[in-house]
Amino acid sequence: MAAEEDTRTARKRRQIMEAARPVFLRNGYVGASMDEVAALASVSKQTVYKHFTDKEQLFTSIIMDTTGQVEGLAKMVTATLDDSDDLDKDLGELARRFLGELMRPEVLRLRRLVVAEADRFPDLGRTWYEAGFERSLRTMAASFARLAERGLLRTDDPELAAQHFVGLLLWIPVNKAMFWGGADHYTEADLEHLAQAAVAAFLRAYASSGSS
Numbered sequence: 001m002a003a004e005e006d007t008r009t010a011r012k013r014r015q016i017m018e019a020a021r022p023v024f025l026r027n028g029y030v031g032a033s034m035d036e037v038a039a040l041a042s043v044s045k046q047t048v049y050k051h052f053t054d055k056e057q058l059f060t061s062i063i064m065d066t067t068g069q070v071e072g073l074a075k076m077v078t079a080t081l082d083d084s085d086d087l088d089k090d091l092g093e094l095a096r097r098f099l100g101e102l103m104r105p106e107v108l109r110l111r112r113l114v115v116a117e118a119d120r121f122p123d124l125g126r127t128w129y130e131a132g133f134e135r136s137l138r139t140m141a142a143s144f145a146r147l148a149e150r151g152l153l154r155t156d157d158p159e160l161a162a163q164h165f166v167g168l169l170l171w172i173p174v175n176k177a178m179f180w181g182g183a184d185h186y187t188e189a190d191l192e193h194l195a196q197a198a199v200a201a202f203l204r205a206y207a208s209s210g211s212s
Contacts, residue, residue: 013051016041021062025109029059029117059117060124066110067131073101074139081143087152087207088199095169095195102170103191108177115178137162154208161206168198 019041024032034055038045052058076097084090101107118125137159144165145158155161173186173194186194 009051012043012047016043016048016051016058017062017065020058024059024062025106025113028113029055029120032059034058056121060121063110063114063124063128064131067128067135073098073136076101077136077139077143081140081147084147084152087147087203091165091199091202092196095199096192098166099169099173099191099195103173103177103186108174111174112178137166140165151208153206155206161202164205165198165202168201169195 016037020032020037023036023040027033032055034045034048037058038048041048048058052061077094080090080094080097114125114128140162141158144153144155144161147153148155148158153161173191176185
């Protein structure tokens with residue numbers, strides 16, 4: 001019976017979080033209404049507060065819940081690079097998939113929300129970055145270190161190489177999306193071109209002779 005109750009509680013908590021996410025993404029923290037969250041979740045406001053002490057706890061839970069998406073990015077990095085013997089091809093595949101994931105509209109909206117609320121919730125912003133994006137960078141750096149050991153990359157600072165790769169890949173499209181809003185400024189062909197250009201620039205700087 002206790003296990004059944006725990007499952008029901010977890011399901012209700014997830015229901016509230018799923019309803020709250022678009023409210024916060026659309027209205028920001030200040031503009032988000034717990035009444036609207038309750039209505040969208042089809043529960044009473046009292047039920048919302050039973051699962052979340054206040055709006056801040058609900059907001060924090062929603063933001064931190066998204067760090068789990070990083071598992072997919074980390075697995076993508078290691079699966080694509082660890083057995084690579086064709087860096088041009090495999091880095092290109094990684095670049096396309098990485099860019100595709102991070103340019104998804106919901107990811108861009110979440111990024112804007114975390115940035116917008118960084119002064120209000122500095123610890124949350126820092127934790128979200130460390131558990132999310134920074135974790136992906138560490139995974140990529142570890143893969144780059146293994147590639148360097150195999151003689152495919154030329155770097156004595158894999159972490160900096162990972163930063164350079166992601167910077168080349170994301171600087172143009174993500175910055176534009178952050179300032180312009182929306183996520184429809186780039187076609188699939190545009191993103192493909194940006195991915196290819198980033199890989200080409202990265203390999204000119206880091207590829208060992210004859211490895212690209």
